[in-house]
Amino acid sequence: MSAVAETVPRQVAGEHESLARQTVRRFLRHRLAIVGLVILAVVVATAVFLPLLVPLDPLKTDYGAIRQPPGEGHLLGADLSGRDILARVVHGTRISLVVGFGAVALYMVVGTALGMLAGFAGGIPDQLVMRFTDTLLAIPLILLCIVFISIVGPGLVSVIAVIGLLGWPQTTRLVRGQLLTLREAEFITASRVVGTSSREIAWRHLLPNILGPLTVVATFAVAQAILLEASLSFLGLGVRPPVPSLGEMINAATAPSTLQGMPWVWLPPGIVIALLVLAVNFIGDGVRDALDPRSTRRS
Amino acid sequence: MSTYFLRRLLISIPVLIGITIAAFFVLSAAPGDPVLARLDPEVLSRLTPADIEARRRELGLDQPIPVRYARWLGDVAQGNLGYSIVSGRPIAAEVAGRLGPSLTLMVFATAIALLVGLPFGVISAVNQYGRLDYTLSGFTIFLVSTPTFVLGLVALYLFGVTLKILPVGELFTFGKEHDLVDRAAHIVMPAMILGLANAAQLMRYTRASMLDVLGSDYMTTARAKGLGGRVILVRHALRNALIPVITILAILLPELIAGAVITETVFNWPGLGQLAVRAARDRDPALMMGVVLIVGVFTLVASIIADFAYSVVDPRIRYVRGR
Numbered sequence: 001m002s003a004v005a006e007t008v009p010r011q012v013a014g015e016h017e018s019l020a021r022q023t024v025r026r027f028l029r030h031r032l033a034i035v036g037l038v039i040l041a042v043v044v045a046t047a048v049f050l051p052l053l054v055p056l057d058p059l060k061t062d063y064g065a066i067r068q069p070p071g072e073g074h075l076l077g078a079d080l081s082g083r084d085i086l087a088r089v090v091h092g093t094r095i096s097l098v099v100g101f102g103a104v105a106l107y108m109v110v111g112t113a114l115g116m117l118a119g120f121a122g123g124i125p126d127q128l129v130m131r132f133t134d135t136l137l138a139i140p141l142i143l144l145c146i147v148f149i150s151i152v153g154p155g156l157v158s159v160i161a162v163i164g165l166l167g168w169p170q171t172t173r174l175v176r177g178q179l180l181t182l183r184e185a186e187f188i189t190a191s192r193v194v195g196t197s198s199r200e201i202a203w204r205h206l207l208p209n210i211l212g213p214l215t216v217v218a219t220f221a222v223a224q225a226i227l228l229e230a231s232l233s234f235l236g237l238g239v240r241p242p243v244p245s246l247g248e249m250i251n252a253a254t255a256p257s258t259l260q261g262m263p264w265v266w267l268p269p270g271i272v273i274a275l276l277v278l279a280v281n282f283i284g285d286g287v288r289d290a291l292d293p294r295s296t297r298r299s
Numbered sequence: 300m301s302t303y304f305l306r307r308l309l310i311s312i313p314v315l316i317g318i319t320i321a322a323f324f325v326l327s328a329a330p331g332d333p334v335l336a337r338l339d340p341e342v343l344s345r346l347t348p349a350d351i352e353a354r355r356r357e358l359g360l361d362q363p364i365p366v367r368y369a370r371w372l373g374d375v376a377q378g379n380l381g382y383s384i385v386s387g388r389p390i391a392a393e394v395a396g397r398l399g400p401s402l403t404l405m406v407f408a409t410a411i412a413l414l415v416g417l418p419f420g421v422i423s424a425v426n427q428y429g430r431l432d433y434t435l436s437g438f439t440i441f442l443v444s445t446p447t448f449v450l451g452l453v454a455l456y457l458f459g460v461t462l463k464i465l466p467v468g469e470l471f472t473f474g475k476e477h478d479l480v481d482r483a484a485h486i487v488m489p490a491m492i493l494g495l496a497n498a499a500q501l502m503r504y505t506r507a508s509m510l511d512v513l514g515s516d517y518m519t520t521a522r523a524k525g526l527g528g529r530v531i532l533v534r535h536a537l538r539n540a541l542i543p544v545i546t547i548l549a550i551l552l553p554e555l556i557a558g559a560v561i562t563e564t565v566f567n568w569p570g571l572g573q574l575a576v577r578a579a580r581d582r583d584p585a586l587m588m589g590v591v592l593i594v595g596v597f598t599l600v601a602s603i604i605a606d607f608a609y610s611v612v613d614p615r616i617r618y619v620r621g622r
Contacts, residue, residue: 131317134314135314135317135318135321138314138318138553138595138598138599138602139318139553139591139594139595139598140553140554140556140557140560140594140598141557142557142560142561143556143557143560143575143590143591143594146560146575146576146578146579147322147325147326147579147587147591148325149579150326150329150578150579150580150582150583150584150587151325151326151328151329151582151584153582223444227446230446230448231446231447231448231560231561234446234448234561234564235560235561235564235576235579236576236580237576237579237580247446247448250448250449250452253452254564254565256460256467259452259455259456259460260456260460260461263456266452270445270446270449270452270453273445273446273449274441274444274445274446274449275444277443277444277445277446278440278441278444281440281443281444282440
């Protein structure tokens with residue numbers, strides 16, 4: 001970590017260094033963020049490449065290996081139907097990542113669009129969007145998801161859609177808040193004076209200026225979405241059983257015999273979720289500190 | 300002061316109605332015919348389309364959604380929340396039976412969150428970048444990142460089935476309904492898990508808020524006056540640091556409800572969260588409406604309480620907003 005910091009020549013603060021480079025440099029000096037990045041890289045690499053290198057079928061039932069503890073043949077053991085735990089954890093992690101990034105990508109778009117509409121248009125659209133946002137924020141997100149899942153039914157696509165279409169209010173608030181302060185900034189007045197159209201101001205001047213805070217929100221949102229998917233699947237309202245999901249695997253532990261007698265079934269997926277969320281949260285901390293110039297004294 | 304709260308209360312009512320309207324419309328869009336869904340397939344095969352139509356009219360389902368909503372609202376005003384499609388029991392009774400356990404769990408969990416989060420946050424801030432600060436921060440990061448149900452299951456595994464020192468779920472041991480010790484033993488794990496999960500957030504915010512205050516000019520002044528460590532810490536620093544923390548508490552209360560959904564499932568605690576999960580699994584929109592209504596009331600009352608606490612800690616708010 002420190003080697004990276006040293007290869008980047010130290011410069012006098014604010015002198016001829018682009019904001020992006022400054023940010024990257026600060027991020028690379030954030031020790032925990034690097035730890036998070038390494039953990040995330042390992043988890044992602046394992047989830048993506050391991051199934052390509054060794055045969056890992058999360059659905060294949062090996063009747064000779066039912067309830068088998070970790071050991072030969074099944075590195076992490078097998079579950080009640082003789083399915084390989086390692087294969088299920090690896091494929092479950094893929095699902096977690098798909099949901100985490102997919103849902104957040106969806107709601108960042110929705111949230112930013114609505115926030116820009118509210119902050120830029122003002123007046124009645126602003127009132128409508130903000131009242132809607134308040135209403136959604138008044139109910140805990142997981143409960144909202146449960147309500148919608150009860151209508152569309154559980155499944156991978158519904159989970160992504162439900163988290164993606166319900167998770168945006170915080171983003172909207174952030175974007176609107178940022179725009180309200182930016183709208184009064186002098187460079188915006190200046191571009192108005194030279195006759196730039198509203199659309200151009202929004203795309204060229206406003207959006208790039210809120211990308212920083214948006215990145216921070218998006219990073220933490222990924223962690224939150226991964227947790228949410230795991231929780232929904234744990235409750236039996238997330239990804240449907242044939243598709244392996246970490247939360248669904250842990251659900252098996254609600255049976256006392258599994259909880260007590262087969263910890264290898266539910267402990268590994270629990271550890272992977274915790275590691276994944278931890279890593280993304282660390283990265284989020286790093287990004288936030290790197291983008292916030294006030295935090296330079298902390299390294 | 301009282302006009303301020305009256306106004307606050309009056310503002311909450313439209314929000315609550317907004318929530319129920321949204322939920323009602325969404326839940327009405329549920330696929331599948333509620334009439335067919337609540338009939339035994341064997342009975343259904345003997346019914347003619349006219350019989351089914353009669354049932355539909357009987358349940359008021361032939362009306363447009365706004366009319367049905369108005370009717371639902373009228374019923375709610377009279378304390379009738381309708382009937383569960385699956386169990387056939389009145390929803391008001393189902394919900395009422397779960398209010399007690401849910402509230403008990405919430406109160407204990409909040410108490411634990413406060414008792415752990417506030418002091419640890421202050422300790423962490425006072426020892427900024429010290430070993431204690433790093434230990435406590437590490438602990439919070441661990442708590443924030445581990446899903447509640449994993450924490451709960453690990454606790455169940457350790458204390459419930461391995462050490463056997465705490466009961467593994469439900470409100471009380473069968474046949475020991477009035478045994479207070481038994482009841483207390485049953486609430487320890489769910490309240491601890493839910494409380495700790497939220498203590499982590501609270502600790503983070505308390506730490507940040509304390510650090511802000513500790514660096515302010517009036518703290519330097521207080522120290523320059525020669526005031527002792529503990530006095531300024533509690534009277535000058537903590538009191539001011541609490542203001543933002545209380546807002547966070549208001550934000551945490553919905554989190555607490557969300558966490559309760561999971562905790563109640565893990566510990567088989569018969570509260571509202573478990574009821575919500577059941578309503579979703581059974582695809583029971585009427586029951587879900589009841590849960591949404593009660594949780595909506597919960598969160599709004601919580602935010603009003605937080606506002607109240609806010610104005611107690613910071614009289615300036617009372618003065619400015621209460622005019």
